[in-house]
Amino acid sequence: MAQTCDVLIVGGGIAGLSLAARLGPEMQVALVEAESSLAYHTSSRSARQMQPSHGPAPIRTLTERSISAVEDISDRIGRRILSPRPLMFIGTEDDVALKLSASEVLQPISIEEALQRSPDLRPEALQAAALDDSSLQVEADVLVDYYRDQALAAGAQIHCDAPVHTAQQVSAGWIVGAGEEAFHAGTVVNAAGAWADPLAVISGVRILGLEPFRRTAAVVNTSEPVAEDGHMILGADGSFYYRPDGTQLLISPCETVASQAEDARPIAADVDRLMERINSVTTLGITGVDRAWTGLRTEPADGLPMVGYDEEAPHFFWLAGQGGYGIQTSWAMADLAAGLITGSISDDDPVARPLSPLR
Ligand SMILES: Cc1cc2nc3c(=O)[nH]c(=O)nc-3n(C[C@H](O)[C@H](O)[C@H](O)COP(=O)(O)OP(=O)(O)OC[C@H]3O[C@@H](n4cnc5c(N)ncnc54)[C@H](O)[C@@H]3O)c2cc1C
Incomplete structure (x- = not known):
């Protein structure tokens, strides 16, 4: 017997969970996740940054809204979720100038100031620097747990080990098979991350050309002590970033390499090259890898998420394509999606329009 629900969310990453938390009090919600645990894929593999200056205008709006909501959540649960983590671009004059020309928030700073802010930089590694001191680090796992707990408290049903294998449109919504479960849902939400297009194929819905790209990160040990409240440092040429992660360093080569939807794994040679690159700009002296991972963005x-009903398939809602912004926009994107599903936000909403799959 199929379980009935108003909304069936497919995907137990931060996108699906934040929507379940937001919709739970208003509608009967079920969420299905293919893996045996929630947030197994990209949502647990991020760099955990919220950067108000990062991304195109709709993303910046959603990030600002999310930051203020996450501050409220933090007060309510009595746990710090956000901490200041200013970021600095370093590199050649041309590369830094390009970054400055593309941002209203970045400020040029002198080499002296850059070295004063980050004394472990090698002076010879920078001709120019620019600062964004609005950037924050976010405890993404605390946020994910909060969304899950809110969803459950509101009565949402969450099923792990439940990959969607069939989805059929019927007159009053969808009949969906997920693992051993079957659902009759008014609306299906596609929050399947890298599998958003494959889920559309399973559902007989036209794909939207959502492409997964690899991005690797690692936590490494250093011979010199790391200042835990130090800056995030980004190569203005896009070849690396690093930031303190407790007493260790979190590093990334910032690669954007097309991939199929899969459980992506790091390539050891890439991480070795990255460590060399970062050792060439800092005196911290990376000694070895503690752990490394790869996620799919x-x-x-056009680089903008898809939030809204499908153009052709009735009651099929997209919440996908968050790229490198899915953590920093999660609260506001879920709020927007919930508003579109309940009808409290119209398709003409100025933030909704550029994200609509109809664009
Ligand atoms: C190295 C790296 C650094 C990043 N840094 C940041 C950052 O600093 N700030 C930021 O905002 N973002 C960052 N991101 C991006 C961010 O992590 C993603 O945008 C976000 O996690 C996407 O969440 P999601 O829920 O859409 O996807 P996912 O977390 O991948 O969740 C999708 C889920 O759907 C499930 N699923 C798929 N198909 C099915 C099916 N058929 N049936 C059931 N379940 C299914 C999958 O198993 C998966 O659990 C980073 C990403 C990477 C890789």
Whole structure:
């Protein structure tokens, strides 16, 4: 016997969980996740940053809204979720100038100031520097747990080990098979991350060209002590970033390499090259890798997420293509999606319109 629900969310990453938390009090919600645990894929593999200056205008709006909501959540649960983590671009004059020309928030700073802010930089590694002191670090796992707990408290049903294998449109919504479970849902939400297009194929819905791209990160040990409240340092040429992660360093080569939807794994040679690159700009002296991972950042060609009902398939809602912004926009994107599903936000909403799959 199929379980009935108003909304069936497919995907137990931060996108699906934040929507379940937001919709739970208003509608009967079920969420299905293919893996045996929630947030197994990209949502547990991020760099955990919320950067108000990062991304195009709709993303910046959603990030600002999310930051203020996450501050409220933090007060309510009595746990710090956000901490200041200013970031600095370093590199050649041309590369830093390009970054400055693309941002209203970045400020040029002198080499002296850059070295004063980050004394472990090698002076010879920077001709120019620019600062964004609005950037924050976010405890993404605390946020994910909060969304899950809120969803459950509101009565949402969460099923792990439940990969969607069939989805059929019927007159009053969808009949969906997920693992051993079957659902009759008014609306299906596609929050399947890298598998958003494959889920559309399973559902007989036109794909939107959402492409997964690999991005690797690692936590490494250093011979010199790391200042725990130090800056995040990014190569203005896009070849690396690093930031303190407790007493260790979190590092990334910032690669954007197309991939199929899969449980992505790091390539050891890439991490070795990255450590060399970062050792060439800092005196911290990376000695070895503690852990490394790769996640998939999935986005359409125009780089903006897809939030809204499908153009052709009735009651099929997209919440996908968050690229490198899915953590920093999660609260506001779920709020927007919930508003579109309940009808309290119209398709003409100025933030909704550029994200609509109809664009
Ligand atoms: C190295 C790295 C650094 C990043 N840094 C940041 C950052 O600093 N700030 C930021 O905002 N973002 C960052 N991101 C991006 C961010 O992590 C993603 O945008 C976000 O996690 C996407 O969440 P999601 O829920 O859409 O996807 P996912 O977390 O991948 O969740 C999708 C889920 O759907 C499930 N699923 C798929 N198909 C099915 C099916 N058929 N049936 C059931 N379940 C299914 C999958 O198992 C998966 O658990 C980073 C990403 C990477 C890789």
